[in-house]
Amino acid sequence: MLEVATAKSxxxxxxNTLAFTVCFAAWMFNGxxxxxxxxxxxxxxxxxxxxxxxGIPVLTGSLFRLPAGMLTDKFGGxxxxxxxLFISAVPMYLLSKADSFTTFALCSFxxxxxxxxxxxxxxxxxxxxxRKFQGTALGIFGAGNAGAALTxxxxxxxxxxxxxxxxxxEGWRDLPVYYAIMLAAMGVxxxxxxxxxxxxxxxxxxxxMLEPLKSVRVWRFGLYYFLVFGCFVAFSQxxxxxxxxxxxxxxxxxxxxxxxxxxxxxxxRALGGWMSDKFGGRTVMxxxxxxxxxxxxxxxxxxxxxxxxxxxxxxxxxGVVTAxxxxxxxxGEQVYKYKERQEVAQYKxxxxxxxxxxxxxxxxxxxxxxxxKKKELLAKGVTRIFFQANVWVFAVFVILLGSVWxxxxxxxxxxxxxxxxxxxxxVGGMVGVLGGLGGFFCPIIFGYLLEWTGLWTxxxxxxxxLSLVCFVWMHLTVQGMMRKKHPEDMQKIDRxxxxxxxxx
Numbered sequence: 385m386l387e388v389a390t391a392k393s394x395x396x397x398x399x400n401t402l403a404f405t406v407c408f409a410a411w412m413f414n415g416x417x418x419x420x421x422x423x424x425x426x427x428x429x430x431x432x433x434x435x436x437x438x439g440i441p442v443l444t445g446s447l448f449r450l451p452a453g454m455l456t457d458k459f460g461g462x463x464x465x466x467x468x469l470f471i472s473a474v475p476m477y478l479l480s481k482a483d484s485f486t487t488f489a490l491c492s493f494x495x496x497x498x499x500x501x502x503x504x505x506x507x508x509x510x511x512x513x514x515r516k517f518q519g520t521a522l523g524i525f526g527a528g529n530a531g532a533a534l535t536x537x538x539x540x541x542x543x544x545x546x547x548x549x550x551x552x553x554e555g556w557r558d559l560p561v562y563y564a565i566m567l568a569a570m571g572v573x574x575x576x577x578x579x580x581x582x583x584x585x586x587x588x589x590x591x592x593m594l595e596p597l598k599s600v601r602v603w604r605f606g607l608y609y610f611l612v613f614g615c616f617v618a619f620s621q622x623x624x625x626x627x628x629x630x631x632x633x634x635x636x637x638x639x640x641x642x643x644x645x646x647x648x649x650x651x652x653r654a655l656g657g658w659m660s661d662k663f664g665g666r667t668v669m670x671x672x673x674x675x676x677x678x679x680x681x682x683x684x685x686x687x688x689x690x691x692x693x694x695x696x697x698x699x700x701x702x703g704v705v706t707a708x709x710x711x712x713x714x715x716g717e718q719v720y721k722y723k724e725r726q727e728v729a730q731y732k733x734x735x736x737x738x739x740x741x742x743x744x745x746x747x748x749x750x751x752x753x754x755x756x757k758k759k760e761l762l763a764k765g766v767t768r769i770f771f772q773a774n775v776w777v778f779a780v781f782v783i784l785l786g787s788v789w790x791x792x793x794x795x796x797x798x799x800x801x802x803x804x805x806x807x808x809x810x811v812g813g814m815v816g817v818l819g820g821l822g823g824f825f826c827p828i829i830f831g832y833l834l835e836w837t838g839l840w841t842x843x844x845x846x847x848x849x850l851s852l853v854c855f856v857w858m859h860l861t862v863q864g865m866m867r868k869k870h871p872e873d874m875q876k877i878d879r880x881x882x883x884x885x886x887x888x
Contacts, residue, residue: 389521392579393512396461397521399578400505403465404528406570407501410476410563411445412532412646414438414492415621416539416639417559419628423635424553433485435831438621439824440492442614445499446820453503453813454593461508462580465501469571472498477564480557498567499823502526503816507809510801511583516661519798523657526793532620533647540639583809596807597814604857605796605811606818608669611676611854612792614822615847620646622827622843623782630687630840631775641779645786652787656794665798666862672792673855679785680848685740686841687773694744694765697722705754705762713748713762722746722763740771 418437422429429437455464475494482488505525513521539559546555596602623645627638660668703716711724725745746763750756797812804811826846833842 389513389517393521396512396578396581397509397524399574400461400465400509401525401528403469403570403574404501404505404525405531405534406566407469407472407498408528408531409535410472410495410531410567411441411499412535412617412620413476413495413539413560413563414441415532415624415642416535416543416635417556419624419638420540420543420556420635422625423628424547424550426553426556427485427488429485431831431834432828434625435827437485437488437492438618438827440489441496442499442617442820442823442827444493444496445502446817446824448497448500449503449816449820450810450813452500453507453809453811453816454590456504456507457583457593457807457809458590460580460582461504461511462574462578465504465508465578466571466575468497468501468504469567469574473564473567473571476560476567479560495563499820500816502820503809503813506797506800506812506816507583508581510808510812511581515801515805518801519657519659519661519665519794520654521657522797522801523654523660523794526653526657526790526797527651529616529653529790529793530647530651532617533643533645536620536624536639536646537643540636544636593807593810596804596811601803602811602814603818604861605799606815607857608673608792608854609796609815609819610822611847611850612672612789612796613816613819614824615826615850616646616786616789616793617820617823618826618830619782619786619843622830626840626843627775630773633775641775641782644779645782648783648787648790652790653794656791657798659791660795660798665795665802666858668791668795669799669858670855672788672795673851673858675788676785676792676851677848677855679781679788680844680851683778683781683844684841684848685771685773686839687771689770690768692767692769694746694767696761696765697746697763699756699758699760699762702757703755705750705752705756708748708750708752713750715756715762720762722748725766738772738774738777740769742770743768 414437418429418434421427422434452464452468472495475491475497479488479491479495482491505528506522509521509525510518542559542562543556544550546558547553548555620642623642624635624638627633627641628635631638633641656668697713697720699715699720700718701715703718705713705715707714711721713720713722723745725747726743744765744767746765748763750762756762796815800811800815801808826843829846830843833846834840836842
């Protein structure tokens with residue numbers, strides 16, 4: 385870690401960010417390609433197979449983040465980063481030859497190595513900047529997440545052109561070749577222009593480098609990153625089929641909406657780094673986890689049109705039904721009025737209906753001459769609730785959530801050099817592993833939840849629960865730290881709270 389930033393620092397940051405953007409675009413490649421192949425029935429894959437193929441590259445990029453971070457701490461970022469770019473290009477090229485689920489999965493596992501670029505870049509960027517600028521520098525580097533938006537925004541259009549709008553479906557095989565060339569070209573640029581630098585801990589053995597992993601703090605940071613990064617990765621891919629299936633959008637339009645989620649999240653990460661430097665990573669994480677919990681809750685309600693039993697009309701005394709009219713039932717001489725059924729409203733997707741709409745009416749369930757007892761049902765109630773889950777309202781919430789997670793990603797990695805200044809590679813690698821595993825497991829979890837519940841919004845239910853767990857754990861941890869460092873103040877706060885409860 386340098387005392388002051390230099391021109392070399394900025395050059396390395398630029399190269400790291402550019403390489404990370406390329407790697408992230410390649411890492412998210414399956415989100416668009418698998419959806420395209422499934423929609424065009426090139427391969428007969430169901431939700432579970434699609435979830436696995438989206439998750440496999442993320443798994444590779446997650447599992448190897450820790451060793452990649454350790455290698456970066458040991459040998460510096462230039463040789464590790466450059467080699468990674470060339471290695472990732474090979475299976476990406478071989479993907480163009482895949483003709484089954486197995487070969488597709490194997491190639492995906494290979495080019496998923498592009499995902500370890502994050503732990504390499506974090507460690508390599510960190511050694512070039514002083515502590516007071518760590519949040520900003522790492523936030524700028526993390527803006528390379530925007531590579532996901534480039535893929536979701538441009539790849540569908542390229543696929544349409546390469547396949548001549550579906551008339552020559554085998555044209556999809558050219559796209560992995562283009563991505564392989566992009567990775568290899570970036571590898572050449574990195575070897576030519578980057579300068580190497582190692583941290584002070586580079587003389588430690590690999591066993592000594594793993595010592596920080598004994599701290600619970602590392603695993604807590606990892607859970608935060610599982611949410612703000614892993615779920616970001618998962619939704620960067622999952623939102624494409626989500627918009628196609630829930631809102632019946634064309635693939636290109638769905639890709640643009642998904643890009644609206646991932647692009648701001650990547651770019652705003654730089655702002656998150658600056659905010660973390662100014663206000664502190666912990667304060668920023670409070671806001672991030674609270675907002676994630678709230679927004680996830682707001683998008684849980686699915687698009688629906690349901691009919692349910694409503695308030696009915698019951699007889700006040702026993703008697704015989706003497707008349708049944710469209711809006712009333714007569715028992716003896718007693719007339720019971722009820723709300724007649726009106727024409728059921730028809731709603732179209734192009735209407736802007738933000739809140740649920742409700743219709744209620746009653747329908748007679750008795751006939752003339754029928755004998756009824758007191759409190760027997762004369763007319764059943766029917767309630768119809770329609771909720772559009774408007775696509776534009778949903779998109780705004782999704783963009784907000786992506787932006788919140790982008791800020792959170794920077795905040796987590798601001799905390800790492802604060803607590804582990806000489807072990808950013810290994811700690812950042814482990815946190816990256818846990819975060820990346822979120823990107824792997826979440827699409828698979830989403831697939832199983834969709835299969836079990838039949839609800840696309842089941843993924844948001846999972847997000848709400850995960851956000852709430854992270855928020856509560858962080859709050860309890862901060863309270864514990866306060867009690868340890870300032871026991872008198874915390875005891876006074878507890879006494880005041882108890883007194884207020886007693887007054888209430």
